[in-house]
Amino acid sequence: MNWLNTLNRLNNEGTAAILITVVANRGSTPRDAGTKMIVTADDTYETIGGGHLEHKAIKQARQRLAEHCSSAQLESYALGASLGQCCGGTIQLLFEPINPPALHIALFGAGHVAKALIPLLGNLPCKVTWIDNRAEQFPAVLPSNVTHCVSEEPVDEVPDLAAFSYCLVMTHNHQLDQALIEALLKRDDYRYLGMIGSNTKRRKFEHRLRHKGFDESSIAQLHCPAGLASVCGKLPGEIAVSIAAELIAHYQIAATGNKTKSATPDKNITSIPLQHTASLAHKR
Structure with missing residues (x-):
């Protein structure tokens, strides 16, 4: 044998x-x-x-x-x-x-929703890179599959992401969100690209992306609001569960x-x- x-x-x-x-x-x-x-x-x-x-x-x-x-x-x-x-x-x-x-998840932003999402991702078969420019936002203890990255310019981390990453954008700054989405769309090798926000935010982002020359097929890859529409709620924990469910659905299909x-x-x-x-x- x-x-x-x-x-x-x-x-x-x-x-x-x-x-x-x-x-x-x-x-x-x-x-x-x-x-x-x-x-x-x-x-x-x-x-x-x-x-x-x-x-x-x-x-x-x-x-x-x-x-x-x-x-x-x-x-x-x-x-x-x-x-x-x-x-x-x-x-x-x-x-x-x-x-x-292991599938790789890149999480940009360490706000309330991200903090609620991290414990859920900690129980999934994945590796997580958690990126923010505010060191004080990261908890002292993280799940074993999560690595935090303090970066003054989070956009600079995009080229170093593993291919076929699942990318989530939820920073505290809409301009930073926009820059991250543009950089990730240009890479075009992600498995999933999601951003938290309202439908109004999505329309504004779509308008800016079109103005900058992104085609409709690229723009359509953006999941915003991120998460399953059937899992409703406005609390950080509810949004986190919805996003985790959508990620699971996507990586099971890809697998x-x-x-x-x-x-x-x-x-x-x-x-x-x-x-x-x-x-x-x-x-x-």
Whole structure:
């Protein structure tokens, strides 16, 4: 089980990877059910048969790594002309994430809503960078997954944010909010961009963004007022719960990757049980 040794090593290193397993096959296929390979951003280990199928699987695995997908995905492939293979069979591959990077939340502003939100984020599977230019606003004790950053110019922190961050803007200054939103929209690699405020504030921001040349598709990415509309309330705690709920909804959708694919194997093909093989490495 060389794949298991590799998996153990990657686990110990904390290296993100995708474990690909042939979970089902019908007809003529290059490898049988149970065959595995591992893909990282830079390397591959083992093989599921080579050829165009393996090339496509590696490409898809690396795309899932780049998008920080954290849930398993099942894909079916017909081994015909479209894949440049003449086997003629059908194969199903399970893509399982190994050591997926924790999602990152960038929270700008340390006001009442932010202080109510931080304990909620402290119980979620994420890392939080909490940014404000007022050191005295940060509590003495923070959840273990929260790092505070005192920055005289919070906008200067935007270029250093991790790709695919979930960004929340709720500072004490509307001009600073505007500058942050513009800087984040220009980066254009966030998973979510939210700002607290009224619908009136949103309209004013939209007007300024259009005046500065931002297109409608970019402006539409801004969630303002941040939070689920169905969770009402004006208290900081109520707003915080609403925002946390919206963040959870977004990162759960992002974690699943392409939700249109079926996760159930075809009943007419030989298959092995869909056990979570990635967990084997932790049990040995």
